[in-house]
Each structure stands twice: as C-alpha cells, then as structure tokens.
Amino acid sequence: MTKKKSFLKEKPILMEDLDPSFKFEVAKEPGGENIKRCFTCGTCTVVCPVFSVNDQYNPRKIIRMISLGMRDEVLKSDFIWLCSGCYSCYELCPRDVKITSLMIAVRNIAVREGYIPKPISQSIDFLEKSGRLLEVSDFENIVRLKKGIPELNLTIPEIKKVLKKTGIRKAIGNSDTDD
Amino acid sequence: MTELKFALFIGCTVSVKGLNYELPTRRIADKLGIKLVDIPEFSCCGFPIDSIHHSSAVTLAARNLALAEAQGLNIIVLCSACGGYLTDVEKLFSDNKKTEEQKLINEKLKDLGYQYNGTVKVKHFARVLYEDIGFDKLKKLVTKPLKGLKIAPHYGCHYIKPSKIYDGFDDPIFPQSLDKLIEITGATPVQYRDKLQCCGGGILAVDEKTSVKMVKQKLDHIKEVNADAMTLICPFCSVMYDEFQSTVESTFEKDYNIPILYYPQLLGLAMGLDPKRDLAVKQNQVNVRPLLEKIEEIRGKNNVKTT
Numbered sequence: 001m002t003k004k005k006s007f008l009k010e011k012p013i014l015m016e017d018l019d020p021s022f023k024f025e026v027a028k029e030p031g032g033e034n035i036k037r038c039f040t041c042g043t044c045t046v047v048c049p050v051f052s053v054n055d056q057y058n059p060r061k062i063i064r065m066i067s068l069g070m071r072d073e074v075l076k077s078d079f080i081w082l083c084s085g086c087y088s089c090y091e092l093c094p095r096d097v098k099i100t101s102l103m104i105a106v107r108n109i110a111v112r113e114g115y116i117p118k119p120i121s122q123s124i125d126f127l128e129k130s131g132r133l134l135e136v137s138d139f140e141n142i143v144r145l146k147k148g149i150p151e152l153n154l155t156i157p158e159i160k161k162v163l164k165k166t167g168i169r170k171a172i173g174n175s176d177t178d179d
Numbered sequence: 180m181t182e183l184k185f186a187l188f189i190g191c192t193v194s195v196k197g198l199n200y201e202l203p204t205r206r207i208a209d210k211l212g213i214k215l216v217d218i219p220e221f222s223c224c225g226f227p228i229d230s231i232h233h234s235s236a237v238t239l240a241a242r243n244l245a246l247a248e249a250q251g252l253n254i255i256v257l258c259s260a261c262g263g264y265l266t267d268v269e270k271l272f273s274d275n276k277k278t279e280e281q282k283l284i285n286e287k288l289k290d291l292g293y294q295y296n297g298t299v300k301v302k303h304f305a306r307v308l309y310e311d312i313g314f315d316k317l318k319k320l321v322t323k324p325l326k327g328l329k330i331a332p333h334y335g336c337h338y339i340k341p342s343k344i345y346d347g348f349d350d351p352i353f354p355q356s357l358d359k360l361i362e363i364t365g366a367t368p369v370q371y372r373d374k375l376q377c378c379g380g381g382i383l384a385v386d387e388k389t390s391v392k393m394v395k396q397k398l399d400h401i402k403e404v405n406a407d408a409m410t411l412i413c414p415f416c417s418v419m420y421d422e423f424q425s426t427v428e429s430t431f432e433k434d435y436n437i438p439i440l441y442y443p444q445l446l447g448l449a450m451g452l453d454p455k456r457d458l459a460v461k462q463n464q465v466n467v468r469p470l471l472e473k474i475e476e477i478r479g480k481n482n483v484k485t486t
Contacts, residue, residue, distance in 0.1 A: 030233050030280075049377045053392035081230075081385045084393070085260075086377035087340035091351050100341070107230040116231065119384040123227055131222040132191040140195060147202055147459070150217045152194055158291065159222045162242060165287050166235040168228070 018069035026066055029108055031101030038063045038097045044089035050082055057082035059089055059099050066106070075110040081117050111172055121172065128163055131156025183311060185302075186247040187215040188265065190258040191223050192414035196422075199462035200257055200414055203443035204304055206457045210320055210450065211312055215255065218246050224256075226264035234283070240268035241284045245295040253300040255307055259413035263337030265301040266344045272297030303338055305412045305442055306348055309356040317363050323451045324365025327477045330445065331406035332357040332368050333397070333420070335413040336377050360442060361410060364449035372400040380415035383423075394419050395427045398435045408438040408470055410445050417441065421464045438467045448474065 026032040044059040045051050051058055056079050065074050074080060083103040090100040110116070126133055131153075141151040163169075193201050208215050225239035244265060247254050256262035272281055272295060285294050302310075308317060334354050342351035349356045354375070358368040379393030397420065401409055411417055421439035428434055440463070447458045448471075454460045460467050 049373075049379070049393055049396075050382065050389060053396065054386070054389040057389075078385075082382055082389065084377050084379055084381035084390070086336040086381070088336075088375070088377070090341050104230050104233065108233050111231050117385050120231060123384075124231065127223055127228065132194065133223050133227050134191045134195040136194050140198075143198060147198070149202065149205055150219075152189075153219045156220060156222045158220070159239070161291060162222075162238060162287075163235055165290065166232070166238045168232045168235040171232045171235075 013068065013070065019071040020069045022069045022071040022074075023067050025071075025109065026102070026105055029105035031098065031108075032105030034095070034097045035063065035066060035102055037095040038067065039095055040064060041094060043092050043094060044097075044099050047088045047092055049086060049088065050084050054082065059083070059103075062106075063097070063099070063102070074106065075113050075115055078117070080106050080110060081120070114173055116172060124163075124168060124172070128160045129155070131159035182214065183212065183307075184214040184216065184252065185255040185307070186218050186221075186250065186252040188218075188221055188224070188243065188247075188254050188256045188258075188261055188301075190256065190261040190414070191227075192418065193257050196418060197257065197414040197441075197462075199444060199459040200417070200441040203441065203447040203452065203458045204257060206452055207443050207446060207450065211316065213255075213307070213312075216250065216252055218250070220246055224258075224261035224264045225268070226260050229264065234287075236264070237268055237271065237280075238284055238287050240265055241272070241295045242288060242291070242293055244268060244272075244299045244301075245288060245293040248295060248299050253302065255302060255304050257304055257412075257414065259303060259335050259337035260415060262301060262303045263340075263344070269297075269299060269301050270344050303412065305338065305356060305360060308360060308446075310348055314359070314363055317360075317446070321364060321446075321449045323449055323478065325445070325449050325474060325477075326365045326481065328366040328408070328474065329369045329404070329406045330361050330364075330366045330440075331371055331401045331404065331409045332361055332374070333378075333409050333411040333416055334375055335411060335416045336375075338412060357410070357412065357442065361445070364445055366445070366449075369404050369406050371404045371406070373397070374400075376400075378413075378416040378419040380419045383419070390419065391423060391427055391430055394423055395431055398424065398427060398437055401437055402435060406437070407473065408440050408445075408467075410440045410442050412442050424465050436465065436469075438465050438470045439463065440467065440470075 023035055026035050042060045085100055087100050136152050136154055144151055221243055225236035229236035334357055339349050339351050339354050361368040376397055379390030383390045444458045
C-alpha cells in the first residue's frame with residue numbers, strides 16, 4: 001500500500017518537458033545503437049545484481065525514460081553510474097539491446113554535458129599522470145626485485161600524449177593544466 | 180609442439196595489489212613451459228575510461244594491442260576486465276575490411292608511431308590453462324592434490340561475458356572451466372546460490388554501500404555451503420571479496436572468515452609450490468593460515484592411510 005501512495009505523489013511527466021529526440025541521440029552513440037528495440041520486458045531488471053540490492057538502479061526504467069525523452073533527468077542522475085558492467089542483462093536480453101554498452105553510451109553523453117561523478121573524473125588525472133589507474137611506487141619494485149620478477153615502469157609518460165590526441169579533456173569540458 | 184609464448188598484460192590492479200596473483204602465475208607458467216614476455220610500455224587497458232570517453236578508451240586498448248603485435252605476440256591477461264576490454268577491441272579489428280572506426284583509431288596512433296593491424300589474440304590465463312595447456316598436462320604437475328577441500332568457484336563477469344567475444348570457449352550461463360580447473364587440483368568445486376553474481380567492483384568508486392551489499396550476498400551464499408575457500412581469477416573481484424570482507428563484517432556485524440585464493444595460488448598449492456615464497460600468501464587479506472593448516476592436516480591423514 002505504501003508503495004502505491006508514493007507513486008501517486010510522484011511529479012507528473014509533462015509532454016512539453018520531454019525531448020523526443022533523445023532516443024535517437026543515444027542510438028547514434030557507440031553502444032546505444034539498439035535502444036529502440038527494447039519492448040520493456042524487464043529481463044534486464046530481473047537479472048540485475050545491482051537492482052537486487054539497490055532499486056535506484058533499474059535498467060528497464062532508465063531505458064523507458066530515455067524512450068520517453070526524459071533527457072535531463074537521465075543525464076543528471078546518479079543512477080546511470082550504478083551499472084556494475086556485469087553483462088548479465090546483455091546476455092539475456094531477448095531484443096539484444098546491449099544494455100551494458102547502452103549505459104556506457106549514456107554516460108559518454110552525460111560526461112559531455114558536464115555530469116561526471118568526482119571519483120570518475122579523478123581517474124583521468126591518475127591516468128594522465130602515470131598511465132595507469134593506480135600508482136606504482138618504488139615499494140612495488142623493491143618487492144618485485146626480491147621475488148625475482150621484472151620491475152615495472154613507474155609511469156608511462158606517453159599516455160598523456162595519447163589522451164591529448166584523443167581529446168579527453170575537451171570531451172569533459174576542461175582543458176589540460178599545462179595548456 | 181609450437182612454443183607457447185605470450186605477452187603478459189598485468190594491468191593496473193595486479194601491478195599494485197596482486198603480487199599474490201602475478202607471482203604464482205609466473206611460477207606456474209615456468210613449470211608449464213609458457214614463456215611470458217613483459218612489455219614495460221603497456222598502460223591501463225582502457226576499460227575504466229570507456230564510460231567517460233569511448234574513443235580515448237579504445238585508442239588506449241589499440242595501443243596496447245599494437246605493442247604486442249610489434250613483437251608478434253598474443254596476450255595473456257590476469258584481470259578479467261582488461262581481458263574483456265582488450266578482446267572487445269581485438270574483435271573491433273578482426274574484420275579485415277578497414278572500418279571507419281579502425282581508421283580513426285589508427286589515425287590517432289599514427290603520430291605516436293603506432294599502428295594496429297588486428298593480428299593479436301587476447302586470452303585470460305585461466306582460459307589458456309583450460310584450452311591450450313589442457314588437463315592431462317596440468318594433472319601431471321599436481322603432486323600434492325588438495326583432496327577433501329571444498330572450493331567455491333567465482334567466475335566473475337568479464338571472463339565469460341559478453342559471450343559473443345569469447346569464441347564459445349565456455350558457456351556464459353553454465354560455465355564449467357573454473358570448476359574443472361578446481362577439480363584438477365584434487366579439491367571439490369562446490370555449488371552455491373547465484374554462483375555467477377557480480378562482485379560489484381564496477382561501482383565501488385561511486386557507491387561503496389551498494390557494492391558492499393553485493394559482496395555480502397555472495398559471501399552469505401558461500402557460507403551456506405561451508406566452502407573452505409573461494410577461488411577467483413580477477414584482481415578486482417579479489418579487492419571486493421578479500422580486501423572488503425572486513426568491511427562487510429563490520430558493516431553487517433557478522434563473521435565470514437572465508438579465505439580468498441587466486442586460482443594460480445590454489446593450483447600452486449596442488450603443485451607443491453611454497454605458499455610464502457612462490458604464492459605470496461602473505462598478501463592475502465583474509466588469513467589463509469587456517470586453510471593451509473587444514474590442507475596439511477588432511478595430507479597427514481592421507482599419508483598415514485597410505486603407509
């Protein structure tokens with residue numbers, strides 16, 4: 001009963017607030033191509049291990065919101081960042097919507113609009129700095145030497161050049177510090 | 180027989196947190212005659228930034244593949260996520276026709292002196308053991324079988340999914356490879372609820388609470404069947420179940436004490452490798468000493484029986 005009540009309290013979705021072109025925008029993004037095939041069966045949500053512990057992440061609902069054109073609500077949301085990328089839904093979707101890739105497509109659009117969770121944007125700093133997502137220190141190499149396995153390069157400086165070439169900073173709307 | 184020689188793609192997580200995965204892998208490869216070549220210029224595989232900027236991510240992956248290609252090598256990965264992403268890009272280039280996307284990636288790589296022509300095959304170490312080495316060869320090296328041990332296999336996600344990129348080497352719904360690899364060690368793979376459930380590592384950075392709940396579910400299901408340990412083949416799954424097991428214990432006020440072993444550690448034990456020197460068990464967060472003692476105890480009993 002309480003569930004029904006809260007549903008009625010939700011803000012109505014107004015046609016004039018919707019952006020019907022959003023699904024086409026998503027379909028153009030790599031990974032989002034099959035969005036329009038979804039027939040809302042809900043297999044994705046049923047098999048989702050994240051949904052099973054946190055109903056904020058509901059892939060069927062997210063796809064429905066995209067189809068309706070709720071562009072802002074989707075792109076600004078925290079929930080698009082909650083897909084753990086396990087491919088359970090991807091394997092079982094009867095319409096081959098490729099939901100795992102679809103979520104990545106939506107996130108790419110969100111990032112270009114300036115919506116990016118801080119821990120995610122910090123990963124770019126790490127990557128530029130060291131070429132890896134985690135920092136390798138002298139300590140690791142001391143242990144490696146002791147065990148007789150090859151040392152690691154502490155940094156891979158070339159990665160900063162690669163990322164400049166691919167324009168990751170431009171994509172997230174901030175420029176490189178030494179520009 | 181053709182020589183088995185691969186570039187070893189260590190990846191970020193193993194580099195910093197997975198000596199207890201990398202070291203036993205190298206020791207086992209030595210024993211099996213698999214030559215592992217280190218390429219120091221390998222970087223992050225690209226996967227973690229796919230969500231931010233797809234074209235940067237695929238370019239990083241293609242650069243890594245190009246580095247291996249330049250030495251005429253296929254790649255062995257330890258991290259399933261690295262494996263999944265590099266395989267994704269491997270498949271992107273497997274089409275001989277030069278697609279627009281291939282051209283775009285190579286255009287970016289060109290100025291940095293790289294080109295990727297699509298000849299590299301990427302395989303997970305467990306898949307190489309399962310497919311290329313085979314059970315007969317592995318069995319010969321198992322000198323100290325782990326009879327009487329109940330091991331819960333954790334496949335993780337990217338090792339077998341999305342299945343369309345993995346040439347059908349294992350079934351994505353009823354996978355067998357890790358169960359069979361456990362059997363080879365003499366241990367018994369135990370079945371448990373939601374065996375294929377994800378570790379939650381993919382969202383640890385954005386929502387620790389949710390990912391810890393996912394870890395709890397898995398540990399509960401493994402506890403239900405009284406497994407002696409869980410074995411896994413991905414460093415991020417290990418972060419979740421080994422490193423975060425204490426977080427789950429304090430959050431939910433419940434003890435688990437489930438040792439988490441990388442598969443090469445389990446196999447190494449069965450091959451008689453030294454737990455500390457060769458398998459770096461000191462790096463495991465959940466204490467594995469009781470497990471090692473149990474193994475010794477079982478062996479003692481078996482020896483008494485046979486003599």
